[in-house]
Amino acid sequence: MNKVNRIVLGMCLLVAFSAIPDAGGDGFPCPVPAYLGCGFLYTGGTFSSIKFPGADLTFADGINDAGQIVGNYTTAAPGFGSFLYNAGTFSTISFPGAGPNSTLAHGINDAGQIVGSFFQGGDVHGFVDKAGTFSTISVPGAFFTRAYGINDAGQIVGFFCCPGHSQGLFVDNAGTFSTINVPGAGDTEAHGINDAGQIVGVFFPPLPEPETLLLLFIAMIAFGAAAGRSQFQWRARPSPRAFE
Numbered sequence: 001m002n003k004v005n006r007i008v009l010g011m012c013l014l015v016a017f018s019a020i021p022d023a024g025g026d027g028f029p030c031p032v033p034a035y036l037g038c039g040f041l042y043t044g045g046t047f048s049s050i051k052f053p054g055a056d057l058t059f060a061d062g063i064n065d066a067g068q069i070v071g072n073y074t075t076a077a078p079g080f081g082s083f084l085y086n087a088g089t090f091s092t093i094s095f096p097g098a099g100p101n102s103t104l105a106h107g108i109n110d111a112g113q114i115v116g117s118f119f120q121g122g123d124v125h126g127f128v129d130k131a132g133t134f135s136t137i138s139v140p141g142a143f144f145t146r147a148y149g150i151n152d153a154g155q156i157v158g159f160f161c162c163p164g165h166s167q168g169l170f171v172d173n174a175g176t177f178s179t180i181n182v183p184g185a186g187d188t189e190a191h192g193i194n195d196a197g198q199i200v201g202v203f204f205p206p207l208p209e210p211e212t213l214l215l216l217f218i219a220m221i222a223f224g225a226a227a228g229r230s231q232f233q234w235r236a237r238p239s240p241r242a243f244e
Contacts, residue, residue, distance in 0.1 A: 157190035
């Protein structure tokens with residue numbers, strides 16, 4: 001992309017952001033380039049921007065039928081936090097005792113129950129917030145546990161890690177854990193669940209064994225050396241026109 005195209009693209013982005021009305025924050029629609037990114041609300045074909053006051057980056061991650069939104073933000077401090085946006089008002093979400101820069105919110109159901117993650121003591125745990133009462137979600141023996149989605153029945157999905165790889169997590173309304181693993185996948189993460197119990201997420205292929213990675217590395221070096229030798233020979237060959 002040349003300089004002219006970059007300038008045109010920047011102007012287009014500025015116009016695009018300026019055309020989005022502000023749904024909350026500092027009273028302006030995410031100025032460019034001072035603001036790194038905005039959340040958005042899409043309603044009936046209309047976009048509104050969501051900006052946590054004083055933040056330079058806002059993520060809107062979950063919404064319920066009442067229009068309550070949860071998400072996360074970063075500041076230039078640097079730092080981060082999570083929020084609930086309800087009827088035009090922001091409030092922060094922080095797991096009790098976890099300290100600053102430690103809580104992330106990801107999902108909310110129609111009862112206003114919120115799920116997310118928090119960092120404490122070098123570990124990552126999931127949580128559910130029910131009307132201000134927080135409960136920890138932590139798979140025994142896991143390095144970290146993250147809660148991403150919750151439906152109206154209180155069923156929660158997320159993922160946990162280690163040993164080995166990430167596994168999808170399902171927590172029923174009685175607090176019982178079960179795993180969700182896509183067959184043949186290396187890692188599985190569950191990100192959302194609806195009231196019918198349908199679950200969505202992402203999976204990744206298994207990583208090669210160390211021996212396989214070593215062989216691939218050696219093959220890449222050999223291929224690079226062969227390609228370099230071939231290029232040298234081609235350039236060293238005299239042009240037929242040199243003898244005309």
